[in-house]
Amino acid sequence: MKDAPRRRPRQSDIAKLAGVSQTTVSIVINGRHSDSIRIPPETRRHVFEVARSLGYTIDPVARSLAGGMNHLIGVYTFESLFPMDHHDFYYPFLVGIEAAAEALGYDLLMFTSATGSDGGRSIYREGVNRLGLADGCVMLGKETNRDDLVRLRDEGFRFVLIGRRDVPGPVTYVTADYANATGKVVDHLVGLGHERIAYLTAADPGEPSADRDAGFLAAQTRHGLDTDGLVLSVRKEEGPSAEEVRRLLAAGATAFIAHESVVALRLLDLLAGMGVDVPGECSVAALSDAPDAVPGPELTCFRIPRREMGMRAVELLVQQLESEEEVEPRAVELPCTFVAGQTSGSNRKES
Amino acid sequence: MKDAPRRRPRQSDIAKLAGVSQTTVSIVINGRHSDSIRIPPETRRHVFEVARSLGYTIDPVARSLAGGMNHLIGVYTFESLFPMDHHDFYYPFLVGIEAAAEALGYDLLMFTSATGSDGGRSIYREGVNRLGLADGCVMLGKETNRDDLVRLRDEGFRFVLIGRRDVPGPVTYVTADYANATGKVVDHLVGLGHERIAYLTAADPGEPSADRDAGFLAAQTRHGLDTDGLVLSVRKEEGPSAEEVRRLLAAGATAFIAHESVVALRLLDLLAGMGVDVPGECSVAALSDAPDAVPGPELTCFRIPRREMGMRAVELLVQQLESEEEVEPRAVELPCTFVAGQTSGSNRKES
DNA sequence: CCACCATGATGTTGCGCATTATCGAACCGG
DNA sequence: CCGGTTCGATAATGCGCAACATCATGGTGG
Numbered sequence: 001m002k003d004a005p006r007r008r009p010r011q012s013d014i015a016k017l018a019g020v021s022q023t024t025v026s027i028v029i030n031g032r033h034s035d036s037i038r039i040p041p042e043t044r045r046h047v048f049e050v051a052r053s054l055g056y057t058i059d060p061v062a063r064s065l066a067g068g069m070n071h072l073i074g075v076y077t078f079e080s081l082f083p084m085d086h087h088d089f090y091y092p093f094l095v096g097i098e099a100a101a102e103a104l105g106y107d108l109l110m111f112t113s114a115t116g117s118d119g120g121r122s123i124y125r126e127g128v129n130r131l132g133l134a135d136g137c138v139m140l141g142k143e144t145n146r147d148d149l150v151r152l153r154d155e156g157f158r159f160v161l162i163g164r165r166d167v168p169g170p171v172t173y174v175t176a177d178y179a180n181a182t183g184k185v186v187d188h189l190v191g192l193g194h195e196r197i198a199y200l201t202a203a204d205p206g207e208p209s210a211d212r213d214a215g216f217l218a219a220q221t222r223h224g225l226d227t228d229g230l231v232l233s234v235r236k237e238e239g240p241s242a243e244e245v246r247r248l249l250a251a252g253a254t255a256f257i258a259h260e261s262v263v264a265l266r267l268l269d270l271l272a273g274m275g276v277d278v279p280g281e282c283s284v285a286a287l288s289d290a291p292d293a294v295p296g297p298e299l300t301c302f303r304i305p306r307r308e309m310g311m312r313a314v315e316l317l318v319q320q321l322e323s324e325e326e327v328e329p330r331a332v333e334l335p336c337t338f339v340a341g342q343t344s345g346s347n348r349k350e351s
Numbered sequence: 352m353k354d355a356p357r358r359r360p361r362q363s364d365i366a367k368l369a370g371v372s373q374t375t376v377s378i379v380i381n382g383r384h385s386d387s388i389r390i391p392p393e394t395r396r397h398v399f400e401v402a403r404s405l406g407y408t409i410d411p412v413a414r415s416l417a418g419g420m421n422h423l424i425g426v427y428t429f430e431s432l433f434p435m436d437h438h439d440f441y442y443p444f445l446v447g448i449e450a451a452a453e454a455l456g457y458d459l460l461m462f463t464s465a466t467g468s469d470g471g472r473s474i475y476r477e478g479v480n481r482l483g484l485a486d487g488c489v490m491l492g493k494e495t496n497r498d499d500l501v502r503l504r505d506e507g508f509r510f511v512l513i514g515r516r517d518v519p520g521p522v523t524y525v526t527a528d529y530a531n532a533t534g535k536v537v538d539h540l541v542g543l544g545h546e547r548i549a550y551l552t553a554a555d556p557g558e559p560s561a562d563r564d565a566g567f568l569a570a571q572t573r574h575g576l577d578t579d580g581l582v583l584s585v586r587k588e589e590g591p592s593a594e595e596v597r598r599l600l601a602a603g604a605t606a607f608i609a610h611e612s613v614v615a616l617r618l619l620d621l622l623a624g625m626g627v628d629v630p631g632e633c634s635v636a637a638l639s640d641a642p643d644a645v646p647g648p649e650l651t652c653f654r655i656p657r658r659e660m661g662m663r664a665v666e667l668l669v670q671q672l673e674s675e676e677e678v679e680p681r682a683v684e685l686p687c688t689f690v691a692g693q694t695s696g697s698n699r700k701e702s
Numbered sequence: 703c704c705a706c707c708a709t710g711a712t713g714t715t716g717c718g719c720a721t722t723a724t725c726g727a728a729c730c731g732g
Numbered sequence: 733c734c735g736g737t738t739c740g741a742t743a744a745t746g747c748g749c750a751a752c753a754t755c756a757t758g759g760t761g762g
Contacts, residue, residue, distance in 0.1 A: 361718060363718080377721090410717090410719070412717090414720075415719090416720095419720060419721095
């Protein structure tokens with residue numbers, strides 16, 4: 001009894017059965033009657049009944065085409081969206097993005113096909129911009145291609161970045177206030193009596209690192225700290241060597257601040273290996289959050305409000321999309337929350 | 352220099368600029384030239400160039416309406432897609448889905464807006480089926496609404512389920528072979544000399560639970576086990592009570608099998624509290640995987656191949672989408688891998 | 703009895719694309 | 733020089749819906 005693939009019922013089907021016009025059906029279904037457009041309750045009920053009996057559902061595609069917006073927010077990442085190792089990195093952002101999108105009635109379009117043959121991702125593949133599928137886009141990830149971004153904006157495409165980018169011209173982005181948060185960490189250590197603070201900055205550059213550096217510099221000036229021989233550039237993958245740590249200790253360091261929590265954790269291991277007690281003899285702090293499920297003492301650090309950043313990004317984007325006029329690009333900085341943790345204590349070495 | 356909100360370029364724009372017809376543009380863009388439809392490479396290149404210079408992207412909505420493919424795979428979950436607590440549950444599926452989609456050149460459309468006012472999700476909200484935007488859909492989650500699924504299928508919408516569903520009529524789904532894996536766990540325990548095995552099944556029903564029960568039943572028959580007074584129905588949220596565990600021990604249980612790893616973990620705590628040594632005096636096993644980042648001994652259990660399930664689901668779906676004729680619905684069962692773990696040992700109580 | 707207005711609709715158009723059915727020109731053998 | 737064939741394209745149509753402009757009817761006041 002399998003008849004030809006049953007077509008979905010359309011408004012015109014309802015119209016025919018109910019003895020009204022397709023226009024009327026549309027008005028009734030969308031509840032668009034008002035003072036100027038009147039459909040008596042009786043007719044409305046009738047149309048609804050027929051619609052129900054047919055199992056009618058609006059075709060979102062046709063509606064979109066007629067109306068303009070897809071109600072789709074693109075999510076674009078420059079790396080794989082669901083990586084095994086970055087697990088804890090993207091996830092909180094996505095949680096926020098999903099929550100906001102859901103609240104605002106948008107669906108999420110995750111771009112995965114944009115991967116080039118070289119493995120790297122690019123927005124423009126064969127000159128075609130897949131992103132256009134979405135009404136606007138939230139962009140996430142570390143290695144943003146500036147040229148692509150500029151081109152995107154010049155095409156009039158709406159997007160919001162998560163993470164600050166120094167792009168020529170105005171863009172809207174949401175970031176965390178790394179500079180301030182860094183300042184608070186320094187304040188904390190200084191408040192504990194530390195005067196010789198070793199600073200392990202990130203070797204690979206980027207705007208977030210720059211912000212942390214700026215925050216540290218400001219705090220350093222504020223407290224009149226001397227950092228002679230106490231600054232070290234460290235690669236995330238390698239961490240500092242034991243030799244380097246020994247040198248910093250020899251230079252009088254009583255506290256360590258590392259950009260990456262991974263580096264801070266490695267530091268803890270090294271110090272333990274040297275018989276240096278943390279936080280008894282020496283304090284360690286990180287300028288980002290520690291991975292959730294890592295055993296060991298809680299780091300002195302700050303939490304990056306990733307969830308909130310995701311939400312704000314979507315909210316800003318939707319605001320842009322739904323306003324008629326051009327919206328001025330905005331930069332939003334969300335505060336980080338300081339975590340005292342258990343790896344910092346008062347300085348016992350009186351200088 | 353701010354001009355009126357720039358419209359997206361359309362095929363007709365390209366056509367005008369390139370001096371060809373919109374039809375030609377469509378053919379070129381979609382690479383639909385063949386023996387019968389010929390466009391010389393020169394013209395093609397030209398059209399592509401103009402398209403690129405305009406930053407053209409296909410409008411998925413229009414294309415959809417016209418009956419074409421969007422190269423969009425929908426991902427629909429009956430609960431929040433990125434939940435904080437289910438973190439480890441969905442993620443591996445998504446990893447697999449993304450990988451397969453990327454490999455096959457599809458983008459992912461995550462449906463979040465389908466959440467009803469009651470908080471629960473339904474495909475049909477106010478009679479609107481958003482899913483139609485995607486070419487097909489991968490469906491994920493625990494509380495599938497059977498009626499919705501049947502309706503979807505009858506509308507001719509293509510989808511693949513992750514997780515088995517007993518839906519009237521044929522559907523394609525990918526699941527794990529829980530029955531077999533359960534059997535292997537039982538075999539393992541029996542091999543260690545256990546004859547009195549307590550079985551903690553899930554109180555809230557569902558196909559996966561049923562499969563485990565079936566697997567257990569088969570193994571029980573195979574080994575001639577007596578389970579008198581050893582079967583307990585347990586709610587995941589609560590776990591068994593200390594009293595219940597004591598009763599099972601009194602009934603001679605030397606090993607426990609729990610559906611949920613959470614329950615198994617709680618069991619471990621309870622046994623420890625009673626001074627029962629695991630795995631010395633008593634063994635514990637789970638019929639699912641333990642959360643990754645949970646401290647404590649590794650559970651005897653099996654790993655559900657979530658990543659692979661996600662990949663297979665996408666592959667099956669794309670296969671359906673890209674074949675001309677109707678594809679016979681298929682049920683795929685992927686094997687689980689047994690994990691010996693550290694919570695089971697040989698039975699010391701000689702019976 | 704007509705002019706006028708409120709009521710309750712309807713006909714038409716177009717969103718951007720894919721598809722179908724054609725069409726003109728060039729070429730080629732006889 | 734003409735019928736056929738290949739090559740390279742095109743005009744027209746429709747997908748399902750919303751927006752816009754328009755229209756028939758009946759009652760009411762003058």
